[in-house]
Amino acid sequence: MQDTLTHRQLKSLVHVSTVINSSLDIETIFDLIIGEAISAVDAAGGGSIWVFDQQKQRLMAKSAHGLFYPQIFKSIELSSGESMTGMTFQMEKGLVFKNEEEIKQALDTLTPDNRTLLDESIPDNFHFTSIISSPILSKGTCIGVITLDSFDKSLHFKKEDMQLLEAIAEQAAIALEKSNIYYKEKKIVQQLSRSIETQRNIANLVVNGEGIQSIIDYIYKTIGEHIFLFDEIGELTASACRTPVSEEMQSEVRRFAKQNDQSPNRPYSVSEITLGLETYQFIALSLQSKMKSLGTLIIVSKDPIGEAGIIALEHICTVIMLELVKVQAVYETQQRLQGEFMTKILSGQAIDETLMKQAKNLQFDLNRNYIAVSINVENKDKLQHGAISENVINNLLHMTNKYFLGKNSQGAALIDQNKLVALFSYPAKLQTANQVSSIKQLALHLQQEIEKTYSELDITIGIGRMKSNLAAAHESFKEAEKCITFMKSYHFEERALSYTDLGIQRFILQNSEEELLDFVHEVIGSLIQYEQTRKGDLLQTLLTYLRQNQNIKRTAVALHVHTNTLNYRLKRIEEILSTDLTDGQQLFNIQLAGNIYHYIKR
Numbered sequence: 001m002q003d004t005l006t007h008r009q010l011k012s013l014v015h016v017s018t019v020i021n022s023s024l025d026i027e028t029i030f031d032l033i034i035g036e037a038i039s040a041v042d043a044a045g046g047g048s049i050w051v052f053d054q055q056k057q058r059l060m061a062k063s064a065h066g067l068f069y070p071q072i073f074k075s076i077e078l079s080s081g082e083s084m085t086g087m088t089f090q091m092e093k094g095l096v097f098k099n100e101e102e103i104k105q106a107l108d109t110l111t112p113d114n115r116t117l118l119d120e121s122i123p124d125n126f127h128f129t130s131i132i133s134s135p136i137l138s139k140g141t142c143i144g145v146i147t148l149d150s151f152d153k154s155l156h157f158k159k160e161d162m163q164l165l166e167a168i169a170e171q172a173a174i175a176l177e178k179s180n181i182y183y184k185e186k187k188i189v190q191q192l193s194r195s196i197e198t199q200r201n202i203a204n205l206v207v208n209g210e211g212i213q214s215i216i217d218y219i220y221k222t223i224g225e226h227i228f229l230f231d232e233i234g235e236l237t238a239s240a241c242r243t244p245v246s247e248e249m250q251s252e253v254r255r256f257a258k259q260n261d262q263s264p265n266r267p268y269s270v271s272e273i274t275l276g277l278e279t280y281q282f283i284a285l286s287l288q289s290k291m292k293s294l295g296t297l298i299i300v301s302k303d304p305i306g307e308a309g310i311i312a313l314e315h316i317c318t319v320i321m322l323e324l325v326k327v328q329a330v331y332e333t334q335q336r337l338q339g340e341f342m343t344k345i346l347s348g349q350a351i352d353e354t355l356m357k358q359a360k361n362l363q364f365d366l367n368r369n370y371i372a373v374s375i376n377v378e379n380k381d382k383l384q385h386g387a388i389s390e391n392v393i394n395n396l397l398h399m400t401n402k403y404f405l406g407k408n409s410q411g412a413a414l415i416d417q418n419k420l421v422a423l424f425s426y427p428a429k430l431q432t433a434n435q436v437s438s439i440k441q442l443a444l445h446l447q448q449e450i451e452k453t454y455s456e457l458d459i460t461i462g463i464g465r466m467k468s469n470l471a472a473a474h475e476s477f478k479e480a481e482k483c484i485t486f487m488k489s490y491h492f493e494e495r496a497l498s499y500t501d502l503g504i505q506r507f508i509l510q511n512s513e514e515e516l517l518d519f520v521h522e523v524i525g526s527l528i529q530y531e532q533t534r535k536g537d538l539l540q541t542l543l544t545y546l547r548q549n550q551n552i553k554r555t556a557v558a559l560h561v562h563t564n565t566l567n568y569r570l571k572r573i574e575e576i577l578s579t580d581l582t583d584g585q586q587l588f589n590i591q592l593a594g595n596i597y598h599y600i601k602r
Contacts, residue, residue, distance in 0.1 A: 026179040030063035033175070037148060037168050038065055043130065043155035044148040049172060050078065050085050051136075051144040059089055059145065064121075067151060073121035076114050083110050085145045088133040092142045094162050097131040106131075132157045134169040138177060146172055202319045212323060213238045219316060223309075226300035229320075230257045232293045233395045233453075235402065248275055249300070253282070257296045260284035268310060281305060285317050287324060294324040335397070338362055339414035342423060346372065348474040363410060364470060368425050371439060372464045372477035375400065375420040375446070376484045380458045388418050388457070396420060396450060404446045423473060426466070436498050439463055443496035460487045463498035505595065516596050523593035527576050538576070541569045543598065546591045550581070 030049045038044045046066020050059040058077040064070045081090040084106045088095045097103045107128075110118065129150050136144035146169045150157065205214050212229065220227050220240030226249075229238040234257060245253075252273055260269050268285045281301045287294040297317055299305065305313075341358050349355070351366065359366055377388060377396060393415055400420050405411045410425035426435055443461040450459050462483030464476030479499035486505065487497055521528070524539075531539045541559060545566075548554040556566045570581060579586045 026175065027062065029175045029179070030172070031065070033168060033172055034063045034065050034146070037146070037165065040164060041148055041157070041161045043150045043152070043157045043161065045151040047146070047148040048073070048085070049136075049144065049146050050089075051176065052089065052142070053077075059085060062144075066149065067122055067126050069121045072117055076117045076121075078114065079111075081109065082114070083107055084131050084133050085147050088135055088145045088147070089142055092135050092137065094132070094134040094166055096157060096162060097128075097133075098156075100127070100129060103128045103131060126151045129153045129155075130157055132162050132165055134162070134165040136169045136173045136176070138173045143173065143176060202316060212320070212327065215320060215323060216240050223299070223301075223305075223313075225302075225305075228253050228257070228298040228300070229295060230254075230298065231295045231398075233398055234258050234296075235398075237295070246275070249280075253298055253300065256282050256284055257298055260286060260296050260298075267314060270310070278302070283310060283313070285310075285313055287317055287321050289321050289325055294321055294328065335414070338412045342412060342414045342421065343416075345470060346421065346423075346474050346477040351471050359470065362412075364412075365410060365425070366470045367428065368410065368470070369428055369435075369466050369468055370470055370473040370476060371424040371426070371435060371466045372473055372480050373404075373422040373424065373439065373443065374462045374464075374477065374480035374484050375422065375443075376460045376462070376488075377418050377420065378458045378460075380456055392454065392457075393418065393420075395453075399450060399453070400446065403449050404442050406442070421477065428468070435466060436463060436500055440496055440498055440501075447495045459495060460484055461496040462487070463496065465499050520593045520597045523589050524577065524597065526578075527573060528597070530576050538569055538573050541566070542573050542590070543594050545570065545581075546587075546594055550587075 034047045034049050038047050044066075046064070046068055048064040048068070049062050051062050052058070053060050056077065058079060059082075061074045061076055064073040078086045078089075080086055084095065084097055084103065086109070087106060097106060107115070107118070129152060131147060131149050133145055133147040135142045136146060146165060148157070148161070148165060202215055202218060205218060216227055216229055216238040217240050224242070226241045226245065227239065228236060231237045234254065236254070252275060256271065256273070268283060270284075271282045273280055273282050281299075281304050283299040283301070283305060285297045285299075287297060297313070297320065299313065337358075341355070341362055341364070344355060345351075351359070356366065375396075377393070379388065397413055397415055397420060400413045400422055404422055405413060405424070408424050411423055413420060413422040424435070424439060440463060443463060447459045447461060451457060462480035464479035464483075467473055467476045483497040483499055483502065486502060487494075524542075527539055527542065530536070537559075541555075544558050545555045548558060552563055552566060556563045559566065561569075574581055577590070579590070581587060581590075
């Protein structure tokens with residue numbers, strides 16, 4: 001090639017190589033390259049360099065010299081195959097348009113908008129007479145085009161002009177590659193610098209005790225994307241968002257956080273998720289400390305966050321983990337101290353000066369009302385009894401504090417083997433029934449939430465009565481434990497029971513089963529024996545009659561029988577039991593025996 005180039009062209013080519021190494025600003029390099037090419041080719045009255053934009057899928061004019069009005073010319077965006085430049089890009093080889101006819105045919109491929117812009121960018125008294133165009137190739141792929149234009153009929157492009165243009169195009173490719181590498185490295189350096197500054201600022205927030213939410217708010221201001229922090233059991237603990245988040249996105253974020261939590265060994269996971277008509281990038285970063293999960297940080301972005309950005313987020317996560325470890329340590333210390341104190345109180349230990357001091361430090365008021373709750377945890381598969389992991393029990397304690405104690409600021413919870421104990425605190429002069437009823441509703445909600453997360457667990461919750469001071473709280477705890485015993489012994493259908501609900505059944509718990517059976521057989525044994533030999537409906541009739549408060553009409557409706565039939569059955573029951581159902585004392589004994597038999601039979 002060098003043999004066919006003129007001395008001046010060779011000198012220009014050398015100068016182009018020098019230009020490439022003189023600057024890292026690609027716009028400056030392109031201006032110098034196209035200016036040098038026009039100077040080296042006699043026929044060239046103007047020229048332009050085009051680069052293919054991957055995002056827009058268009059050729060964009062990066063430099064234009066000669067007769068053009070550059071600002072207008074640079075507004076043109078060419079598709080592959082559009083005009084002389086687009087054809088060169090499409091065919092990936094140098095093209096020569098020798099005359100006005102060939103140029104006209106090529107220009108007819110322009111869109112109306114691009115044709116208007118081209119006409120406006122060239123003075124009225126000039127038009128193209130010939131054109132040469134060369135692809136800019138990088139690793140065998142066309143990434144742009146360099147074009148030279150002639151506006152003089154007396155001048156024609158020569159073979160060596162095309163060879164020079166192709167050589168210059170090779171230099172332009174080198175310049176692009178070099179510039180891309182430089183800007184990528186520069187961007188990485190900038191991102192790392194911002195990352196270091198961000199870490200420093202977040203570290204300052206930690207030192208100043210600003211808390212997790214302040215850290216999340218700062219990260220949001222830095223990256224400008226939705227950010228969510230979930231704890232180790234998948235509960236949202238902090239968030240910051242540009243706009244209110246839809247329920248669909250909230251649900252997807254929770255699902256993605258849970259999915260990431262199932263793979264704790266992965267530092268992060270990335271996924272594209274479409275919600276409605278929008279596509280988002282979801283990034284989940286595990287917050288892992290000494291093989292223990294502290295939670296998950298989720299970033300939801302409209303624009304993809306590159307690898308360098310994710311690395312920066314990983315560095316930020318290190319600072320977040322330090323804060324979470326600190327919070328966890330404070331929480332565990334508080335739980336340990338509360339647990340030790342509550343164990344002493346619920347065991348009935350007398351409150352001495354030491355316990356009074358501990359109560360004050362832990363913000364327990366000795367003179368407030370207290371209700372104790374016992375939460376029994378077992379595997380539904382009885383063969384797995386006692387196999388509940390420490391991690392699960394800790395998570396249950398977390399859920400108890402969140403869903404159960406809630407805003408009861410002076411309440412507390414502790415772990416006792418496979419059992420949780422909660423202590424509710426209330427001001428004096430409250431209606432006991434209202435508080436116990438409220439706690440029972442919370443207990444049922446807690447039981448549902450636990451079994452939703454841990455379907456293999458069987459949860460029973462006993463609630464004691466309200467006691468007027470902390471010293472009597474152990475009595476409420478004993479009552480809660482009796483409720484658990486009753487539910488386990490008699491297969492009670494409800495999963496939450498208060499001592500008040502037990503009513504007369506609480507006396508059942510104070511006697512052995514043998515004594516209870518003796519009482520049942522003394523009072524209604526003859527009727528039970530009659531039922532077993534004849535398989536009649538008399539025992540069921542008696543129990544229904546008692547539940548309906550001895551109302552004949554309601555009992556007949558409940559049993560789906562005529563009142564005459566019911567009266568006959570009641571008369572027969574009196575004969576078998578040798579009793580009078582209108583006698584209050586005898587009726588009380590029969591009702592008590594019926595209730596005892598109902599639970600013992602179950």
